[in-house]
Amino acid sequence: MNTPFADHFVRHEYGRLVARLVRRLGAAHLQAIEDAVQSALLSAVESWPRSVVPDNPPAWLYRVALNQLAGELRRRTRRAELAAKHARDTFEPLSDPPRVPLCGDVRDDLLRMLFACCDDALPVESQLILALRTLCGFDVREIAERLFTTEAGVYKRLARARARLREAPLKVEDLTDAQLATRLPAVQAILYTLFTEGYLSCHTDAALRRELCDEALRLTSVLAEHAIGRTPATHALLSLMHLHSARMTARQDASGGLLLLEEQNRSLWDPEQIRVGLSWLARAAQGELFTRYHAEAGIAAEHCLAPSFGETRWERIVSCYELLENVAPSALHRLNRAVAVAEWRGPAHGLAAIEGLEPPTWLVGSYQWSAVLSDLHRRAGDAQVARRYRDVALAAAPNDAIRLALARRLR
Numbered sequence: 001m002n003t004p005f006a007d008h009f010v011r012h013e014y015g016r017l018v019a020r021l022v023r024r025l026g027a028a029h030l031q032a033i034e035d036a037v038q039s040a041l042l043s044a045v046e047s048w049p050r051s052v053v054p055d056n057p058p059a060w061l062y063r064v065a066l067n068q069l070a071g072e073l074r075r076r077t078r079r080a081e082l083a084a085k086h087a088r089d090t091f092e093p094l095s096d097p098p099r100v101p102l103c104g105d106v107r108d109d110l111l112r113m114l115f116a117c118c119d120d121a122l123p124v125e126s127q128l129i130l131a132l133r134t135l136c137g138f139d140v141r142e143i144a145e146r147l148f149t150t151e152a153g154v155y156k157r158l159a160r161a162r163a164r165l166r167e168a169p170l171k172v173e174d175l176t177d178a179q180l181a182t183r184l185p186a187v188q189a190i191l192y193t194l195f196t197e198g199y200l201s202c203h204t205d206a207a208l209r210r211e212l213c214d215e216a217l218r219l220t221s222v223l224a225e226h227a228i229g230r231t232p233a234t235h236a237l238l239s240l241m242h243l244h245s246a247r248m249t250a251r252q253d254a255s256g257g258l259l260l261l262e263e264q265n266r267s268l269w270d271p272e273q274i275r276v277g278l279s280w281l282a283r284a285a286q287g288e289l290f291t292r293y294h295a296e297a298g299i300a301a302e303h304c305l306a307p308s309f310g311e312t313r314w315e316r317i318v319s320c321y322e323l324l325e326n327v328a329p330s331a332l333h334r335l336n337r338a339v340a341v342a343e344w345r346g347p348a349h350g351l352a353a354i355e356g357l358e359p360p361t362w363l364v365g366s367y368q369w370s371a372v373l374s375d376l377h378r379r380a381g382d383a384q385v386a387r388r389y390r391d392v393a394l395a396a397a398p399n400d401a402i403r404l405a406l407a408r409r410l411r
Contacts, residue, residue, distance in 0.1 A: 013058060014041065014137035017065055019109040025069070027116060027165040032072050033065075034134060040065040108222050110135055111187075115175060118186035122161055129154055130161035131190045136212075138197070145398060146197055148362035180228040187229075188237055191220050192293070195241050199248075201399070208251060208258070208401075217241045236284035236293035242277030243300035246270040258401040260409055262309040274304045295324035314344035331359045335372050347379035367396040367406065374410045386410070 017037045022030060040061045054060040117131040125147065132138040132146075133154075140158075144151045175183075198212025220238050223229035250268035251259055281297050298320040306312040321337035334357060342350025363369050374389035390410040397403035 013061060014038075015110050015113075015135040016058070017041075017061055018134055019113040020062065021065060021069065022113055022116075023109055025073075029069070029073070030134065030162055030165050032069055036065040036069040036072065037061075039068055108219060111219050111222050114187045114190055114219070115180055115183050117161075118183035118190075119161075119164060120179075120182060122164055123157075124186055124189070125149075126157040126161045127186045128190055128193060129157045130165075132193065133158055136190075136194050136215075142197065146193060148360075148366070177228060184228060184231070185233070187223065188220075188233055188293070191216050191223070192237060192240075195220075195244070199244055200402075208248065210248060213241070213245055213248065217245060232284045232287050232289045233291045233293055235280050236291060236297045239277045239280035239284055240293055240297040240300055242273050242280060243297060243304050246273035246277060246304060256401070258405040260405055261303065266308070269304065277301070277304070290323070290327060292324055292328040295320050295327065298323075312343070314340050318344055331357060331363050332368065335359075335363070335369065338376070339372055342376055342379065347376045350376045351380060365396065367393045367398070367402070370396065371406050371410065378410065 014037060017040070018030075018033055021033045021037070025033065043064060044057070044061060048054075113135050114131055117135065118127045122130070128147065129143055132143050133140070138146075140151050140154045143149075143154045147154075195213050195216035198209040198214075198216065201209045201212075217238070220234065220241060224234045224238050247264065247269050249270070250264040250266065253259055277297070278301060281294075281301055284294055284297065299317050302313055302317050302320070317340045318337060321333060321340055325333045325337065334354060338350045338353040341353045359369055370389040370393035374386045374393055377383075377389065378386035390406075393406055393410065394403055397406055
């Protein structure tokens with residue numbers, strides 16, 4: 001099994017296996033379930049290249065993980081009754097576990113578990129970290145990069161979240177409509193982060209990870225079909241994902257390098273997916289609720305509708321960024337607005353848009369901050385300052401694809 005395929009396979013199956021086993025055995029055994037799933041996936045990656053791949057790989061992985069988990073639970077409990085119960089589970093004929101209705105039946109195990117992870121007793125960031133690690137297969141470094149925090153902070157929050165599930169285990173089917181509605185914003189945030197990591201990854205080996213985008217889009221589509229998830233915010237999020245996905249093919253060159261927006265061949269953009277994205281955006285406009293997903297989908301729509309980079313309606317994009325800052329204040333959003341202002345009115349106005357901004361530590365240490373300042377100062381004619389920021393940006397880039405794209409832009 002080659003490395004790219006192995007990475008994709010592990011990412012694809014990890015969350016599904018964890019979700020399925022948690023639904024069968026309960027969240028109190030989450031740590032043991034994660035260990036068993038990791039062991040099963042490692043066995044597959046190591047053994048399948050030297051032997052025949054099973055006819056039903058997911059079923060094989062489920063059986064191996066369940067066998068190991070049953071043995072671990074026997075050793076842990078040392079009680080014959082519980083050991084016998086799990087032994088029966090292990091050796092009974094393989095079949096899908098019975099479907100459990102969830103207040104109208106959220107049809108996907110992984111989506112059910114996302115709601116379960118979003119426990120109101122946990123801080124929102126802890127909910128996000130637990131879901132990204134446990135169900136989406138992100139490693140700690142990826143989570144720290146994406147959430148602009150430290151790896152130590154991720155470990156600490158992850159430990160507290162797992163402890164909470166052990167102390168107050170919740171069956172997914174016990175969630176009420178009111179609890180689902182309360183947890184919906186956190187689930188939307190997780191799906192947004194999952195898609196964002198796929199669209200421009202912090203992973204050291206790849207800048208684009210299509211499988212993450214596809215999974216986020218699939219789960220969001222399931223969410224939009226459910227009575228609880230059928231909201232303007234979900235529709236706007238789904239619009240955003242479709243509009244970005246429509247441009248994925250054009251974002252890489254023949255060698256896999258990352259292409260900037262102005263370098264992309266727009267004839268490669270998927271017109272049907274753009275149409276779908278715009279239709280979801282129209283549905284999102286129903287009602288008075290306006291979220292960050294509406295603003296970001298509006299920005300994506302402007303890019304998709306522009307005949308060329310030079311014909312982009314940058315004044316509308318600036319307006320969308322202003323709305324985004326109102327509903328979700330962030331120094332990063334202001335930085336992005338400065339880029340749009342520079343395209344609309346020139347680099348001097350772009351620099352003026354961030355004048356007086358005191359960026360937080362996480363932003364100063366990111367490649368985005370230095371890359372934007374380098375680009376604006378270069379275009380404004382200050383080559384010395386531009387070079388200084390360029391060097392910082394290139395050093396902070398998380399992977400070679402982003403580093404090479406920055407080098408072309410900032411040279």
